[in-house]
Amino acid sequence: MQAYIRQKYGGPEVLSLGKFHKPSPKPDQLLVKVKAVSVNPLDWHGLRGTPYLIRLSMGLFKPKNSFLGADVSGIVEEVGSAITNFKPGDEVYGEINESGAGSFAEYVCVRQDFWAKKPANISHEEAAAAPIAALTAIQGLRDHGGLKAGQKVLINGASGGVGTYAVQIAKAMGAHVTAVCSTHKVDQANKLGADEVVDYTKSDLSTLNAKFDLIFDGVGNCEAKIAKRLLKPGGTCLLVGWGGFKHMAKFVLANVLVGKKWNLTFFTAKMNLDDLAYLSELLSSGKIKSIIDKQYAFEQLPQAVAYQEDGHASGKVIVTVNKPEHSS
Numbered sequence: 001m002q003a004y005i006r007q008k009y010g011g012p013e014v015l016s017l018g019k020f021h022k023p024s025p026k027p028d029q030l031l032v033k034v035k036a037v038s039v040n041p042l043d044w045h046g047l048r049g050t051p052y053l054i055r056l057s058m059g060l061f062k063p064k065n066s067f068l069g070a071d072v073s074g075i076v077e078e079v080g081s082a083i084t085n086f087k088p089g090d091e092v093y094g095e096i097n098e099s100g101a102g103s104f105a106e107y108v109c110v111r112q113d114f115w116a117k118k119p120a121n122i123s124h125e126e127a128a129a130a131p132i133a134a135l136t137a138i139q140g141l142r143d144h145g146g147l148k149a150g151q152k153v154l155i156n157g158a159s160g161g162v163g164t165y166a167v168q169i170a171k172a173m174g175a176h177v178t179a180v181c182s183t184h185k186v187d188q189a190n191k192l193g194a195d196e197v198v199d200y201t202k203s204d205l206s207t208l209n210a211k212f213d214l215i216f217d218g219v220g221n222c223e224a225k226i227a228k229r230l231l232k233p234g235g236t237c238l239l240v241g242w243g244g245f246k247h248m249a250k251f252v253l254a255n256v257l258v259g260k261k262w263n264l265t266f267f268t269a270k271m272n273l274d275d276l277a278y279l280s281e282l283l284s285s286g287k288i289k290s291i292i293d294k295q296y297a298f299e300q301l302p303q304a305v306a307y308q309e310d311g312h313a314s315g316k317v318i319v320t321v322n323k324p325e326h327s328s
């Protein structure tokens, strides 16, 4: 099988396509034939080893894991002897969370813990788009943001991978959504159901004349002083995007200073089967859909990573790995 690997930290140019033996599943693993993967900021952070702090776990001078990639949709080809929930031929999607593996490959062996059957009414590309971005939106809005029906939420970065799901999920939760994006994505935000759209190239967030129960910052550039002005008393500003150490430090300090009046917080999404089941329900009922910006062939994967890293994707960036037989 073919898979992308890297031997050192760097940009997309350090990724090379190599030939490997097809892996064999351990008793608690599935062998999945990868049909599509999505690219997340997590992937290029891992590729570059930035912010440098992550090298404490990923390898100080060179990456411990040569493989890369997390979000996948594919078809179960073989199951280990202890697998009870899946059988060969099942269409599945999920996130790779094991050391020594990565989704930028034709086959992967995965534990069944973070996998679900792909909703039948969506494509492998639409399924691969969802795990990290949509679960981040679900957990951010519901668990960390405490969003309730009828409340007002401001979604910064509404046009990105996480943001396009966040707008739809907040609407599905019955919230009033104000989406923040650039000019050419205003239409998309409206179509996704945003009640109001702010074009950040034309108006500064600090000049907004509205109060929110929740600010979901999917960019990482909402300053604490602006958040305080925009939040209702008791409201929450949830930092989802990474805005750098300086921004994070100011945010944490501001949290100490504002006491209990506002809640300034951040979180890291964690894959779990209950939330994946909820995501499957949202996707199969059509309450939310995956917005795919660009779709690349497997040979173009480094270009897909470069495009994602550019930071202006309109939804998700997808790579098709094993094409359907009739189109290859």
Ligand SMILES: NC(=O)c1ccc[n+]([C@@H]2O[C@H](COP(=O)([O-])OP(=O)(O)OC[C@H]3O[C@@H](n4cnc5c(N)ncnc54)[C@H](OP(=O)(O)O)[C@@H]3O)[C@@H](O)[C@H]2O)c1
Pocket (backbone or CB within 6 Å): 040, 041, 042, 132, 133, 136, 156, 157, 158, 159, 160, 161, 162, 163, 180, 181, 182, 183, 185, 200, 218, 219, 220, 221, 239, 240, 241, 242, 243, 267, 268, 269, 270, 308, 311, 312, 313, 314, 315
């Ligand atoms: N906390 C977690 O567990 C978690 C999980 C997943 C991702 N993340 C983080 O969340 C962030 C977003 O991830 P993603 O996958 O959505 O990335 P993405 O697809 O690259 O989206 C980023 C979006 O930010 C928008 N943007 C850039 N500058 C902006 C500005 N000044 N104001 C408003 N929007 C702006 C861009 O839209 P325009 O083209 O319109 O500018 C783009 O659509 C990343 O920092 C990522 O690392 C965190």
